[in-house]
């Protein structure tokens with residue numbers, strides 16, 4: 001009886017740990033809106049952008065009023081004048097269009113902070129911080145009034161930039177945020193450098209997962225049955 005309880009507890013604990021681990025290593029959802037105190041600054045770029053796109057201000061974020069998406073989409077993020085020295089994780093705002101990080105004593109922005117930010121088209125930074133992905137990642141870069149403005153994300157896979165040439169055969173270049181691209185295997189190719197052709201082998205990938213699920217189910221069944229018997 002005691003042993004069977006321990007088993008179910010262990011299984012539950014593992015599941016809980018997994019959930020917590022997945023949840024804790026990234027800032028999720030609207031947490032980025034609380035990275036600094038207060039609201040979107042009155043009359044700032046994000047404030048004006050929000051009004052013009054009929055958005056809704058929530059703390060330091062402008063949320064799209066299209067409430068069909070869940071969680072609500074962050075379209076503007078104003079973290080200006082926040083005493084930020086580093087910027088490491090904005091993953092909850094990966095669909096954002098405008099980010100303002102100006103008026104901060106930033107010394108370091110993590111290289112991958114904007115990885116996957118496909119819609120990002122307006123970035124304001126302190127003057128001495130370069131645009132994410134470098135000047136080539138933007139259509140227009142201007143410096144004025146102590147801040148740098150990066151406008152219009154360029155497509156890294158544009159033929160004229162030759163990035164598509166660095167993708168292996170049988171794969172397709174896809175943009176993946178300012179300065180980033182990824183190579184996706186074309187249909188029916190898979191594996192390292194997309195060298196293998198044929199159907200995606202579901203058994204190999206889902207095999208171990210299915211195996212562990214069966215094992216857990218079996219353990220639960222055994223322990224529950226024992227419990228039922230002993231009652």
Ligand SMILES: *[C@@H]1O[C@H](CO)[C@@H](O)[C@H](O)[C@H]1NC(C)=O
Nearest residue numbers: 039040041042043044047057
């Ligand atoms: C924001 O600024 C406008 C004028 O630019 C002013 O009318 C309004 O009261 C201000 N709102 C806040 C909350 O400070």
Ligand SMILES: *[C@@H]1O[C@H](CO)[C@@H](O)[C@H](O)[C@H]1NC(C)=O
Nearest residue numbers: 056064065066067068069070
């Ligand atoms: C979306 O917002 C509109 C108006 O703001 C409201 O009438 C509607 O019920 C909302 N829909 C959902 C699914 O929350």
Ligand SMILES: *[C@@H]1O[C@H](CO)[C@@H](O)[C@H](O)[C@H]1NC(C)=O
Nearest residue numbers: 041042044080081082083103
């Ligand atoms: C920045 O914030 C401080 C207080 O937190 C305020 O006194 C100052 O006016 C702000 N600067 C700008 C340019 O808004």
Ligand SMILES: *[C@@H]1O[C@H](CO)[C@@H](O)[C@H](O)[C@H]1NC(C)=O
Nearest residue numbers: 086088107108109110111112
């Ligand atoms: C900036 O961050 C990167 C990695 O996040 C680190 O390698 C680098 O040393 C940092 N630079 C400074 C000046 O802190």
Ligand SMILES: *[C@@H]1O[C@H](CO)[C@@H](O)[C@H](O)[C@H]1NC(C)=O
Nearest residue numbers: 130131134135140141142143
């Ligand atoms: C990027 O563009 C800005 C503004 O045009 C310019 O001042 C800066 O030197 C450029 N940086 C590089 C590395 O070319």
Ligand SMILES: *[C@@H]1O[C@H](CO)[C@@H](O)[C@H](O)[C@H]1NC(C)=O
Nearest residue numbers: 154155156157158159160161
């Ligand atoms: C590709 O780059 C060229 C030159 O930089 C530009 O004129 C063109 O609009 C770009 N095309 C796309 C699809 O981004």
